[in-house]
Amino acid sequence: MLEHGGRLRGAVQKYGIDEADWLDLSSGISPWSWPIPAIPTQAWARLPETDDGLEAAACAYYGAPDVLPVAGSQAAIQALPRLRQAGKVGVLSPCYAEHAEAWRSSGFLVREVLEHEVERFIDSLDVLVVVNPNNPTGLSLTPERLLDWHARLAQRGAWLVVDEAFMDNTPDASLAAHSQRPGLIVLRSFGKFFGLAGVRLGFVLAESRFLKVLARQIGPWSVSGPTRILGQACLADVEGHRLQRERTAQASQRLVELLSRHGLTPHGGCALFQWLVTPLAAELHEFCARRGILLRIFLHNSSLRFGLPREEADWQRLELALSEFAGGAHDH
Structure with missing residues (x-):
């Protein structure tokens, strides 16, 4: 299994700090979780029905013509390779590692490409996978650029897969409205923006015919x-969306300012996290972990991802750790 953020239990054992005493900033999930509505007993007792209004609420929220709910966008990431014959896949990297892993383990030839290399390889690819905004770098590509790439791929029956897991704060940059175009597959994650990752819900936005094929592959219920x-309930809460966009954007900006004050200016980020490349990544990760602050480390490019603190006490705790680190409390 690949490494992910949010592995708090492992940190509890490794550092001998109780779970309740950790400040977990290792995932890009909003620290403000939506209130859970009353769930009628019927929902537990009967098999789920697909005409209960969820798809309609998702179409309205995403601005998409058609959607398929899945058990987290991860379920779609793993199913997509089963819908194509072997071929060449380009993954815009560095990004969420499960994309390359899913295609590679299904026998596809996977090339991880940098943004400026896409033009060179696009006409030889059967699938191009882009995470937008990207995780962990925060790179955001314009809809125009992505639609241009899609048009070139679609001419040859190739696909553009766009993972918009962190798009909720910037819906104007989404390709949801274009998702009926053949060969364009948009993935949306529910858990991150709504702060309910444990729910395991995501949506695939694509042309209806394709969604029917994917639904058969994933299976019923x-x-x-x-x-x-x-x-x-969450997708229909328009006032809640406004509040969540506001407070996550403010917290993200505050995080940029906090890191910058301590000589750790982020290299990228979005409304739910900030990303820092530094030769001191491993040291800073360890330094914070010993103080019960869990960050997400990427060893291959010596970088760290910081999620959003929620309470004032959390901000002060992070501020103190960064001050001590900058003050030379670590060993060079």
Whole structure:
């Protein structure tokens, strides 16, 4: 299994600090979770129905013509390779590692490409995978550029897969409205923006014919009845969306300022995290972990991802650790 953020139990054992005493900034999940609506007993007792309004709520929220709910966008990431014959896949990197892993383990030839290399390789690819905004770098590509890439791929029956897991704060940059175009597949994650990652809900936005094929591959009842009710309530809460966009954007900006004050100016980020490349990544990760602050480390490029603190006390705790680190409390 690949490494992910949010592995708090491992840190509890390694550093001997109780779970309740950690400040977990290792995932890009909003620290403000949506309130859970009352779930009627019926939702637990019966098999889920697909005409309960969840799809309609998702179409309205995303601005998409058609959607398929899945058990987290991870479920779609793993199913997509089963819908194509072997071929060449380009993954815009560095990004969420499960994309390359899914295609590679299904026998595809995977090339991880940098942004400026896409032009060179695009006409030889059967699939191009882009995470937008990117995780962990925060790189955001314009819809125009992505649609241009899509048009070139679609001419040859190739696909553009766009993972928009962190798009909720910037819906104007989404390709959701274009997702009926053949060969364009947009993935949306529910858990990150709504702060409910444990729910395991995501959506695939694509042309109806493609979604029917994907639904057959994933199988019936992949999203539980209680999850469908919860998802629908959250997606319909327009006032809640406004508040969440506001407070996550403010917290993200505050995080940029905090890191910059301590000589750790981020190299990228989005509304739910900031990304820092530094030769001191491993030291800073260890330094914070010993103080019960969990960050997400990427060893291959010596970088760290910081999620958003929630409470004032969390901000002060992070501020103190960074001050001590900058003050030379670590060993060079």
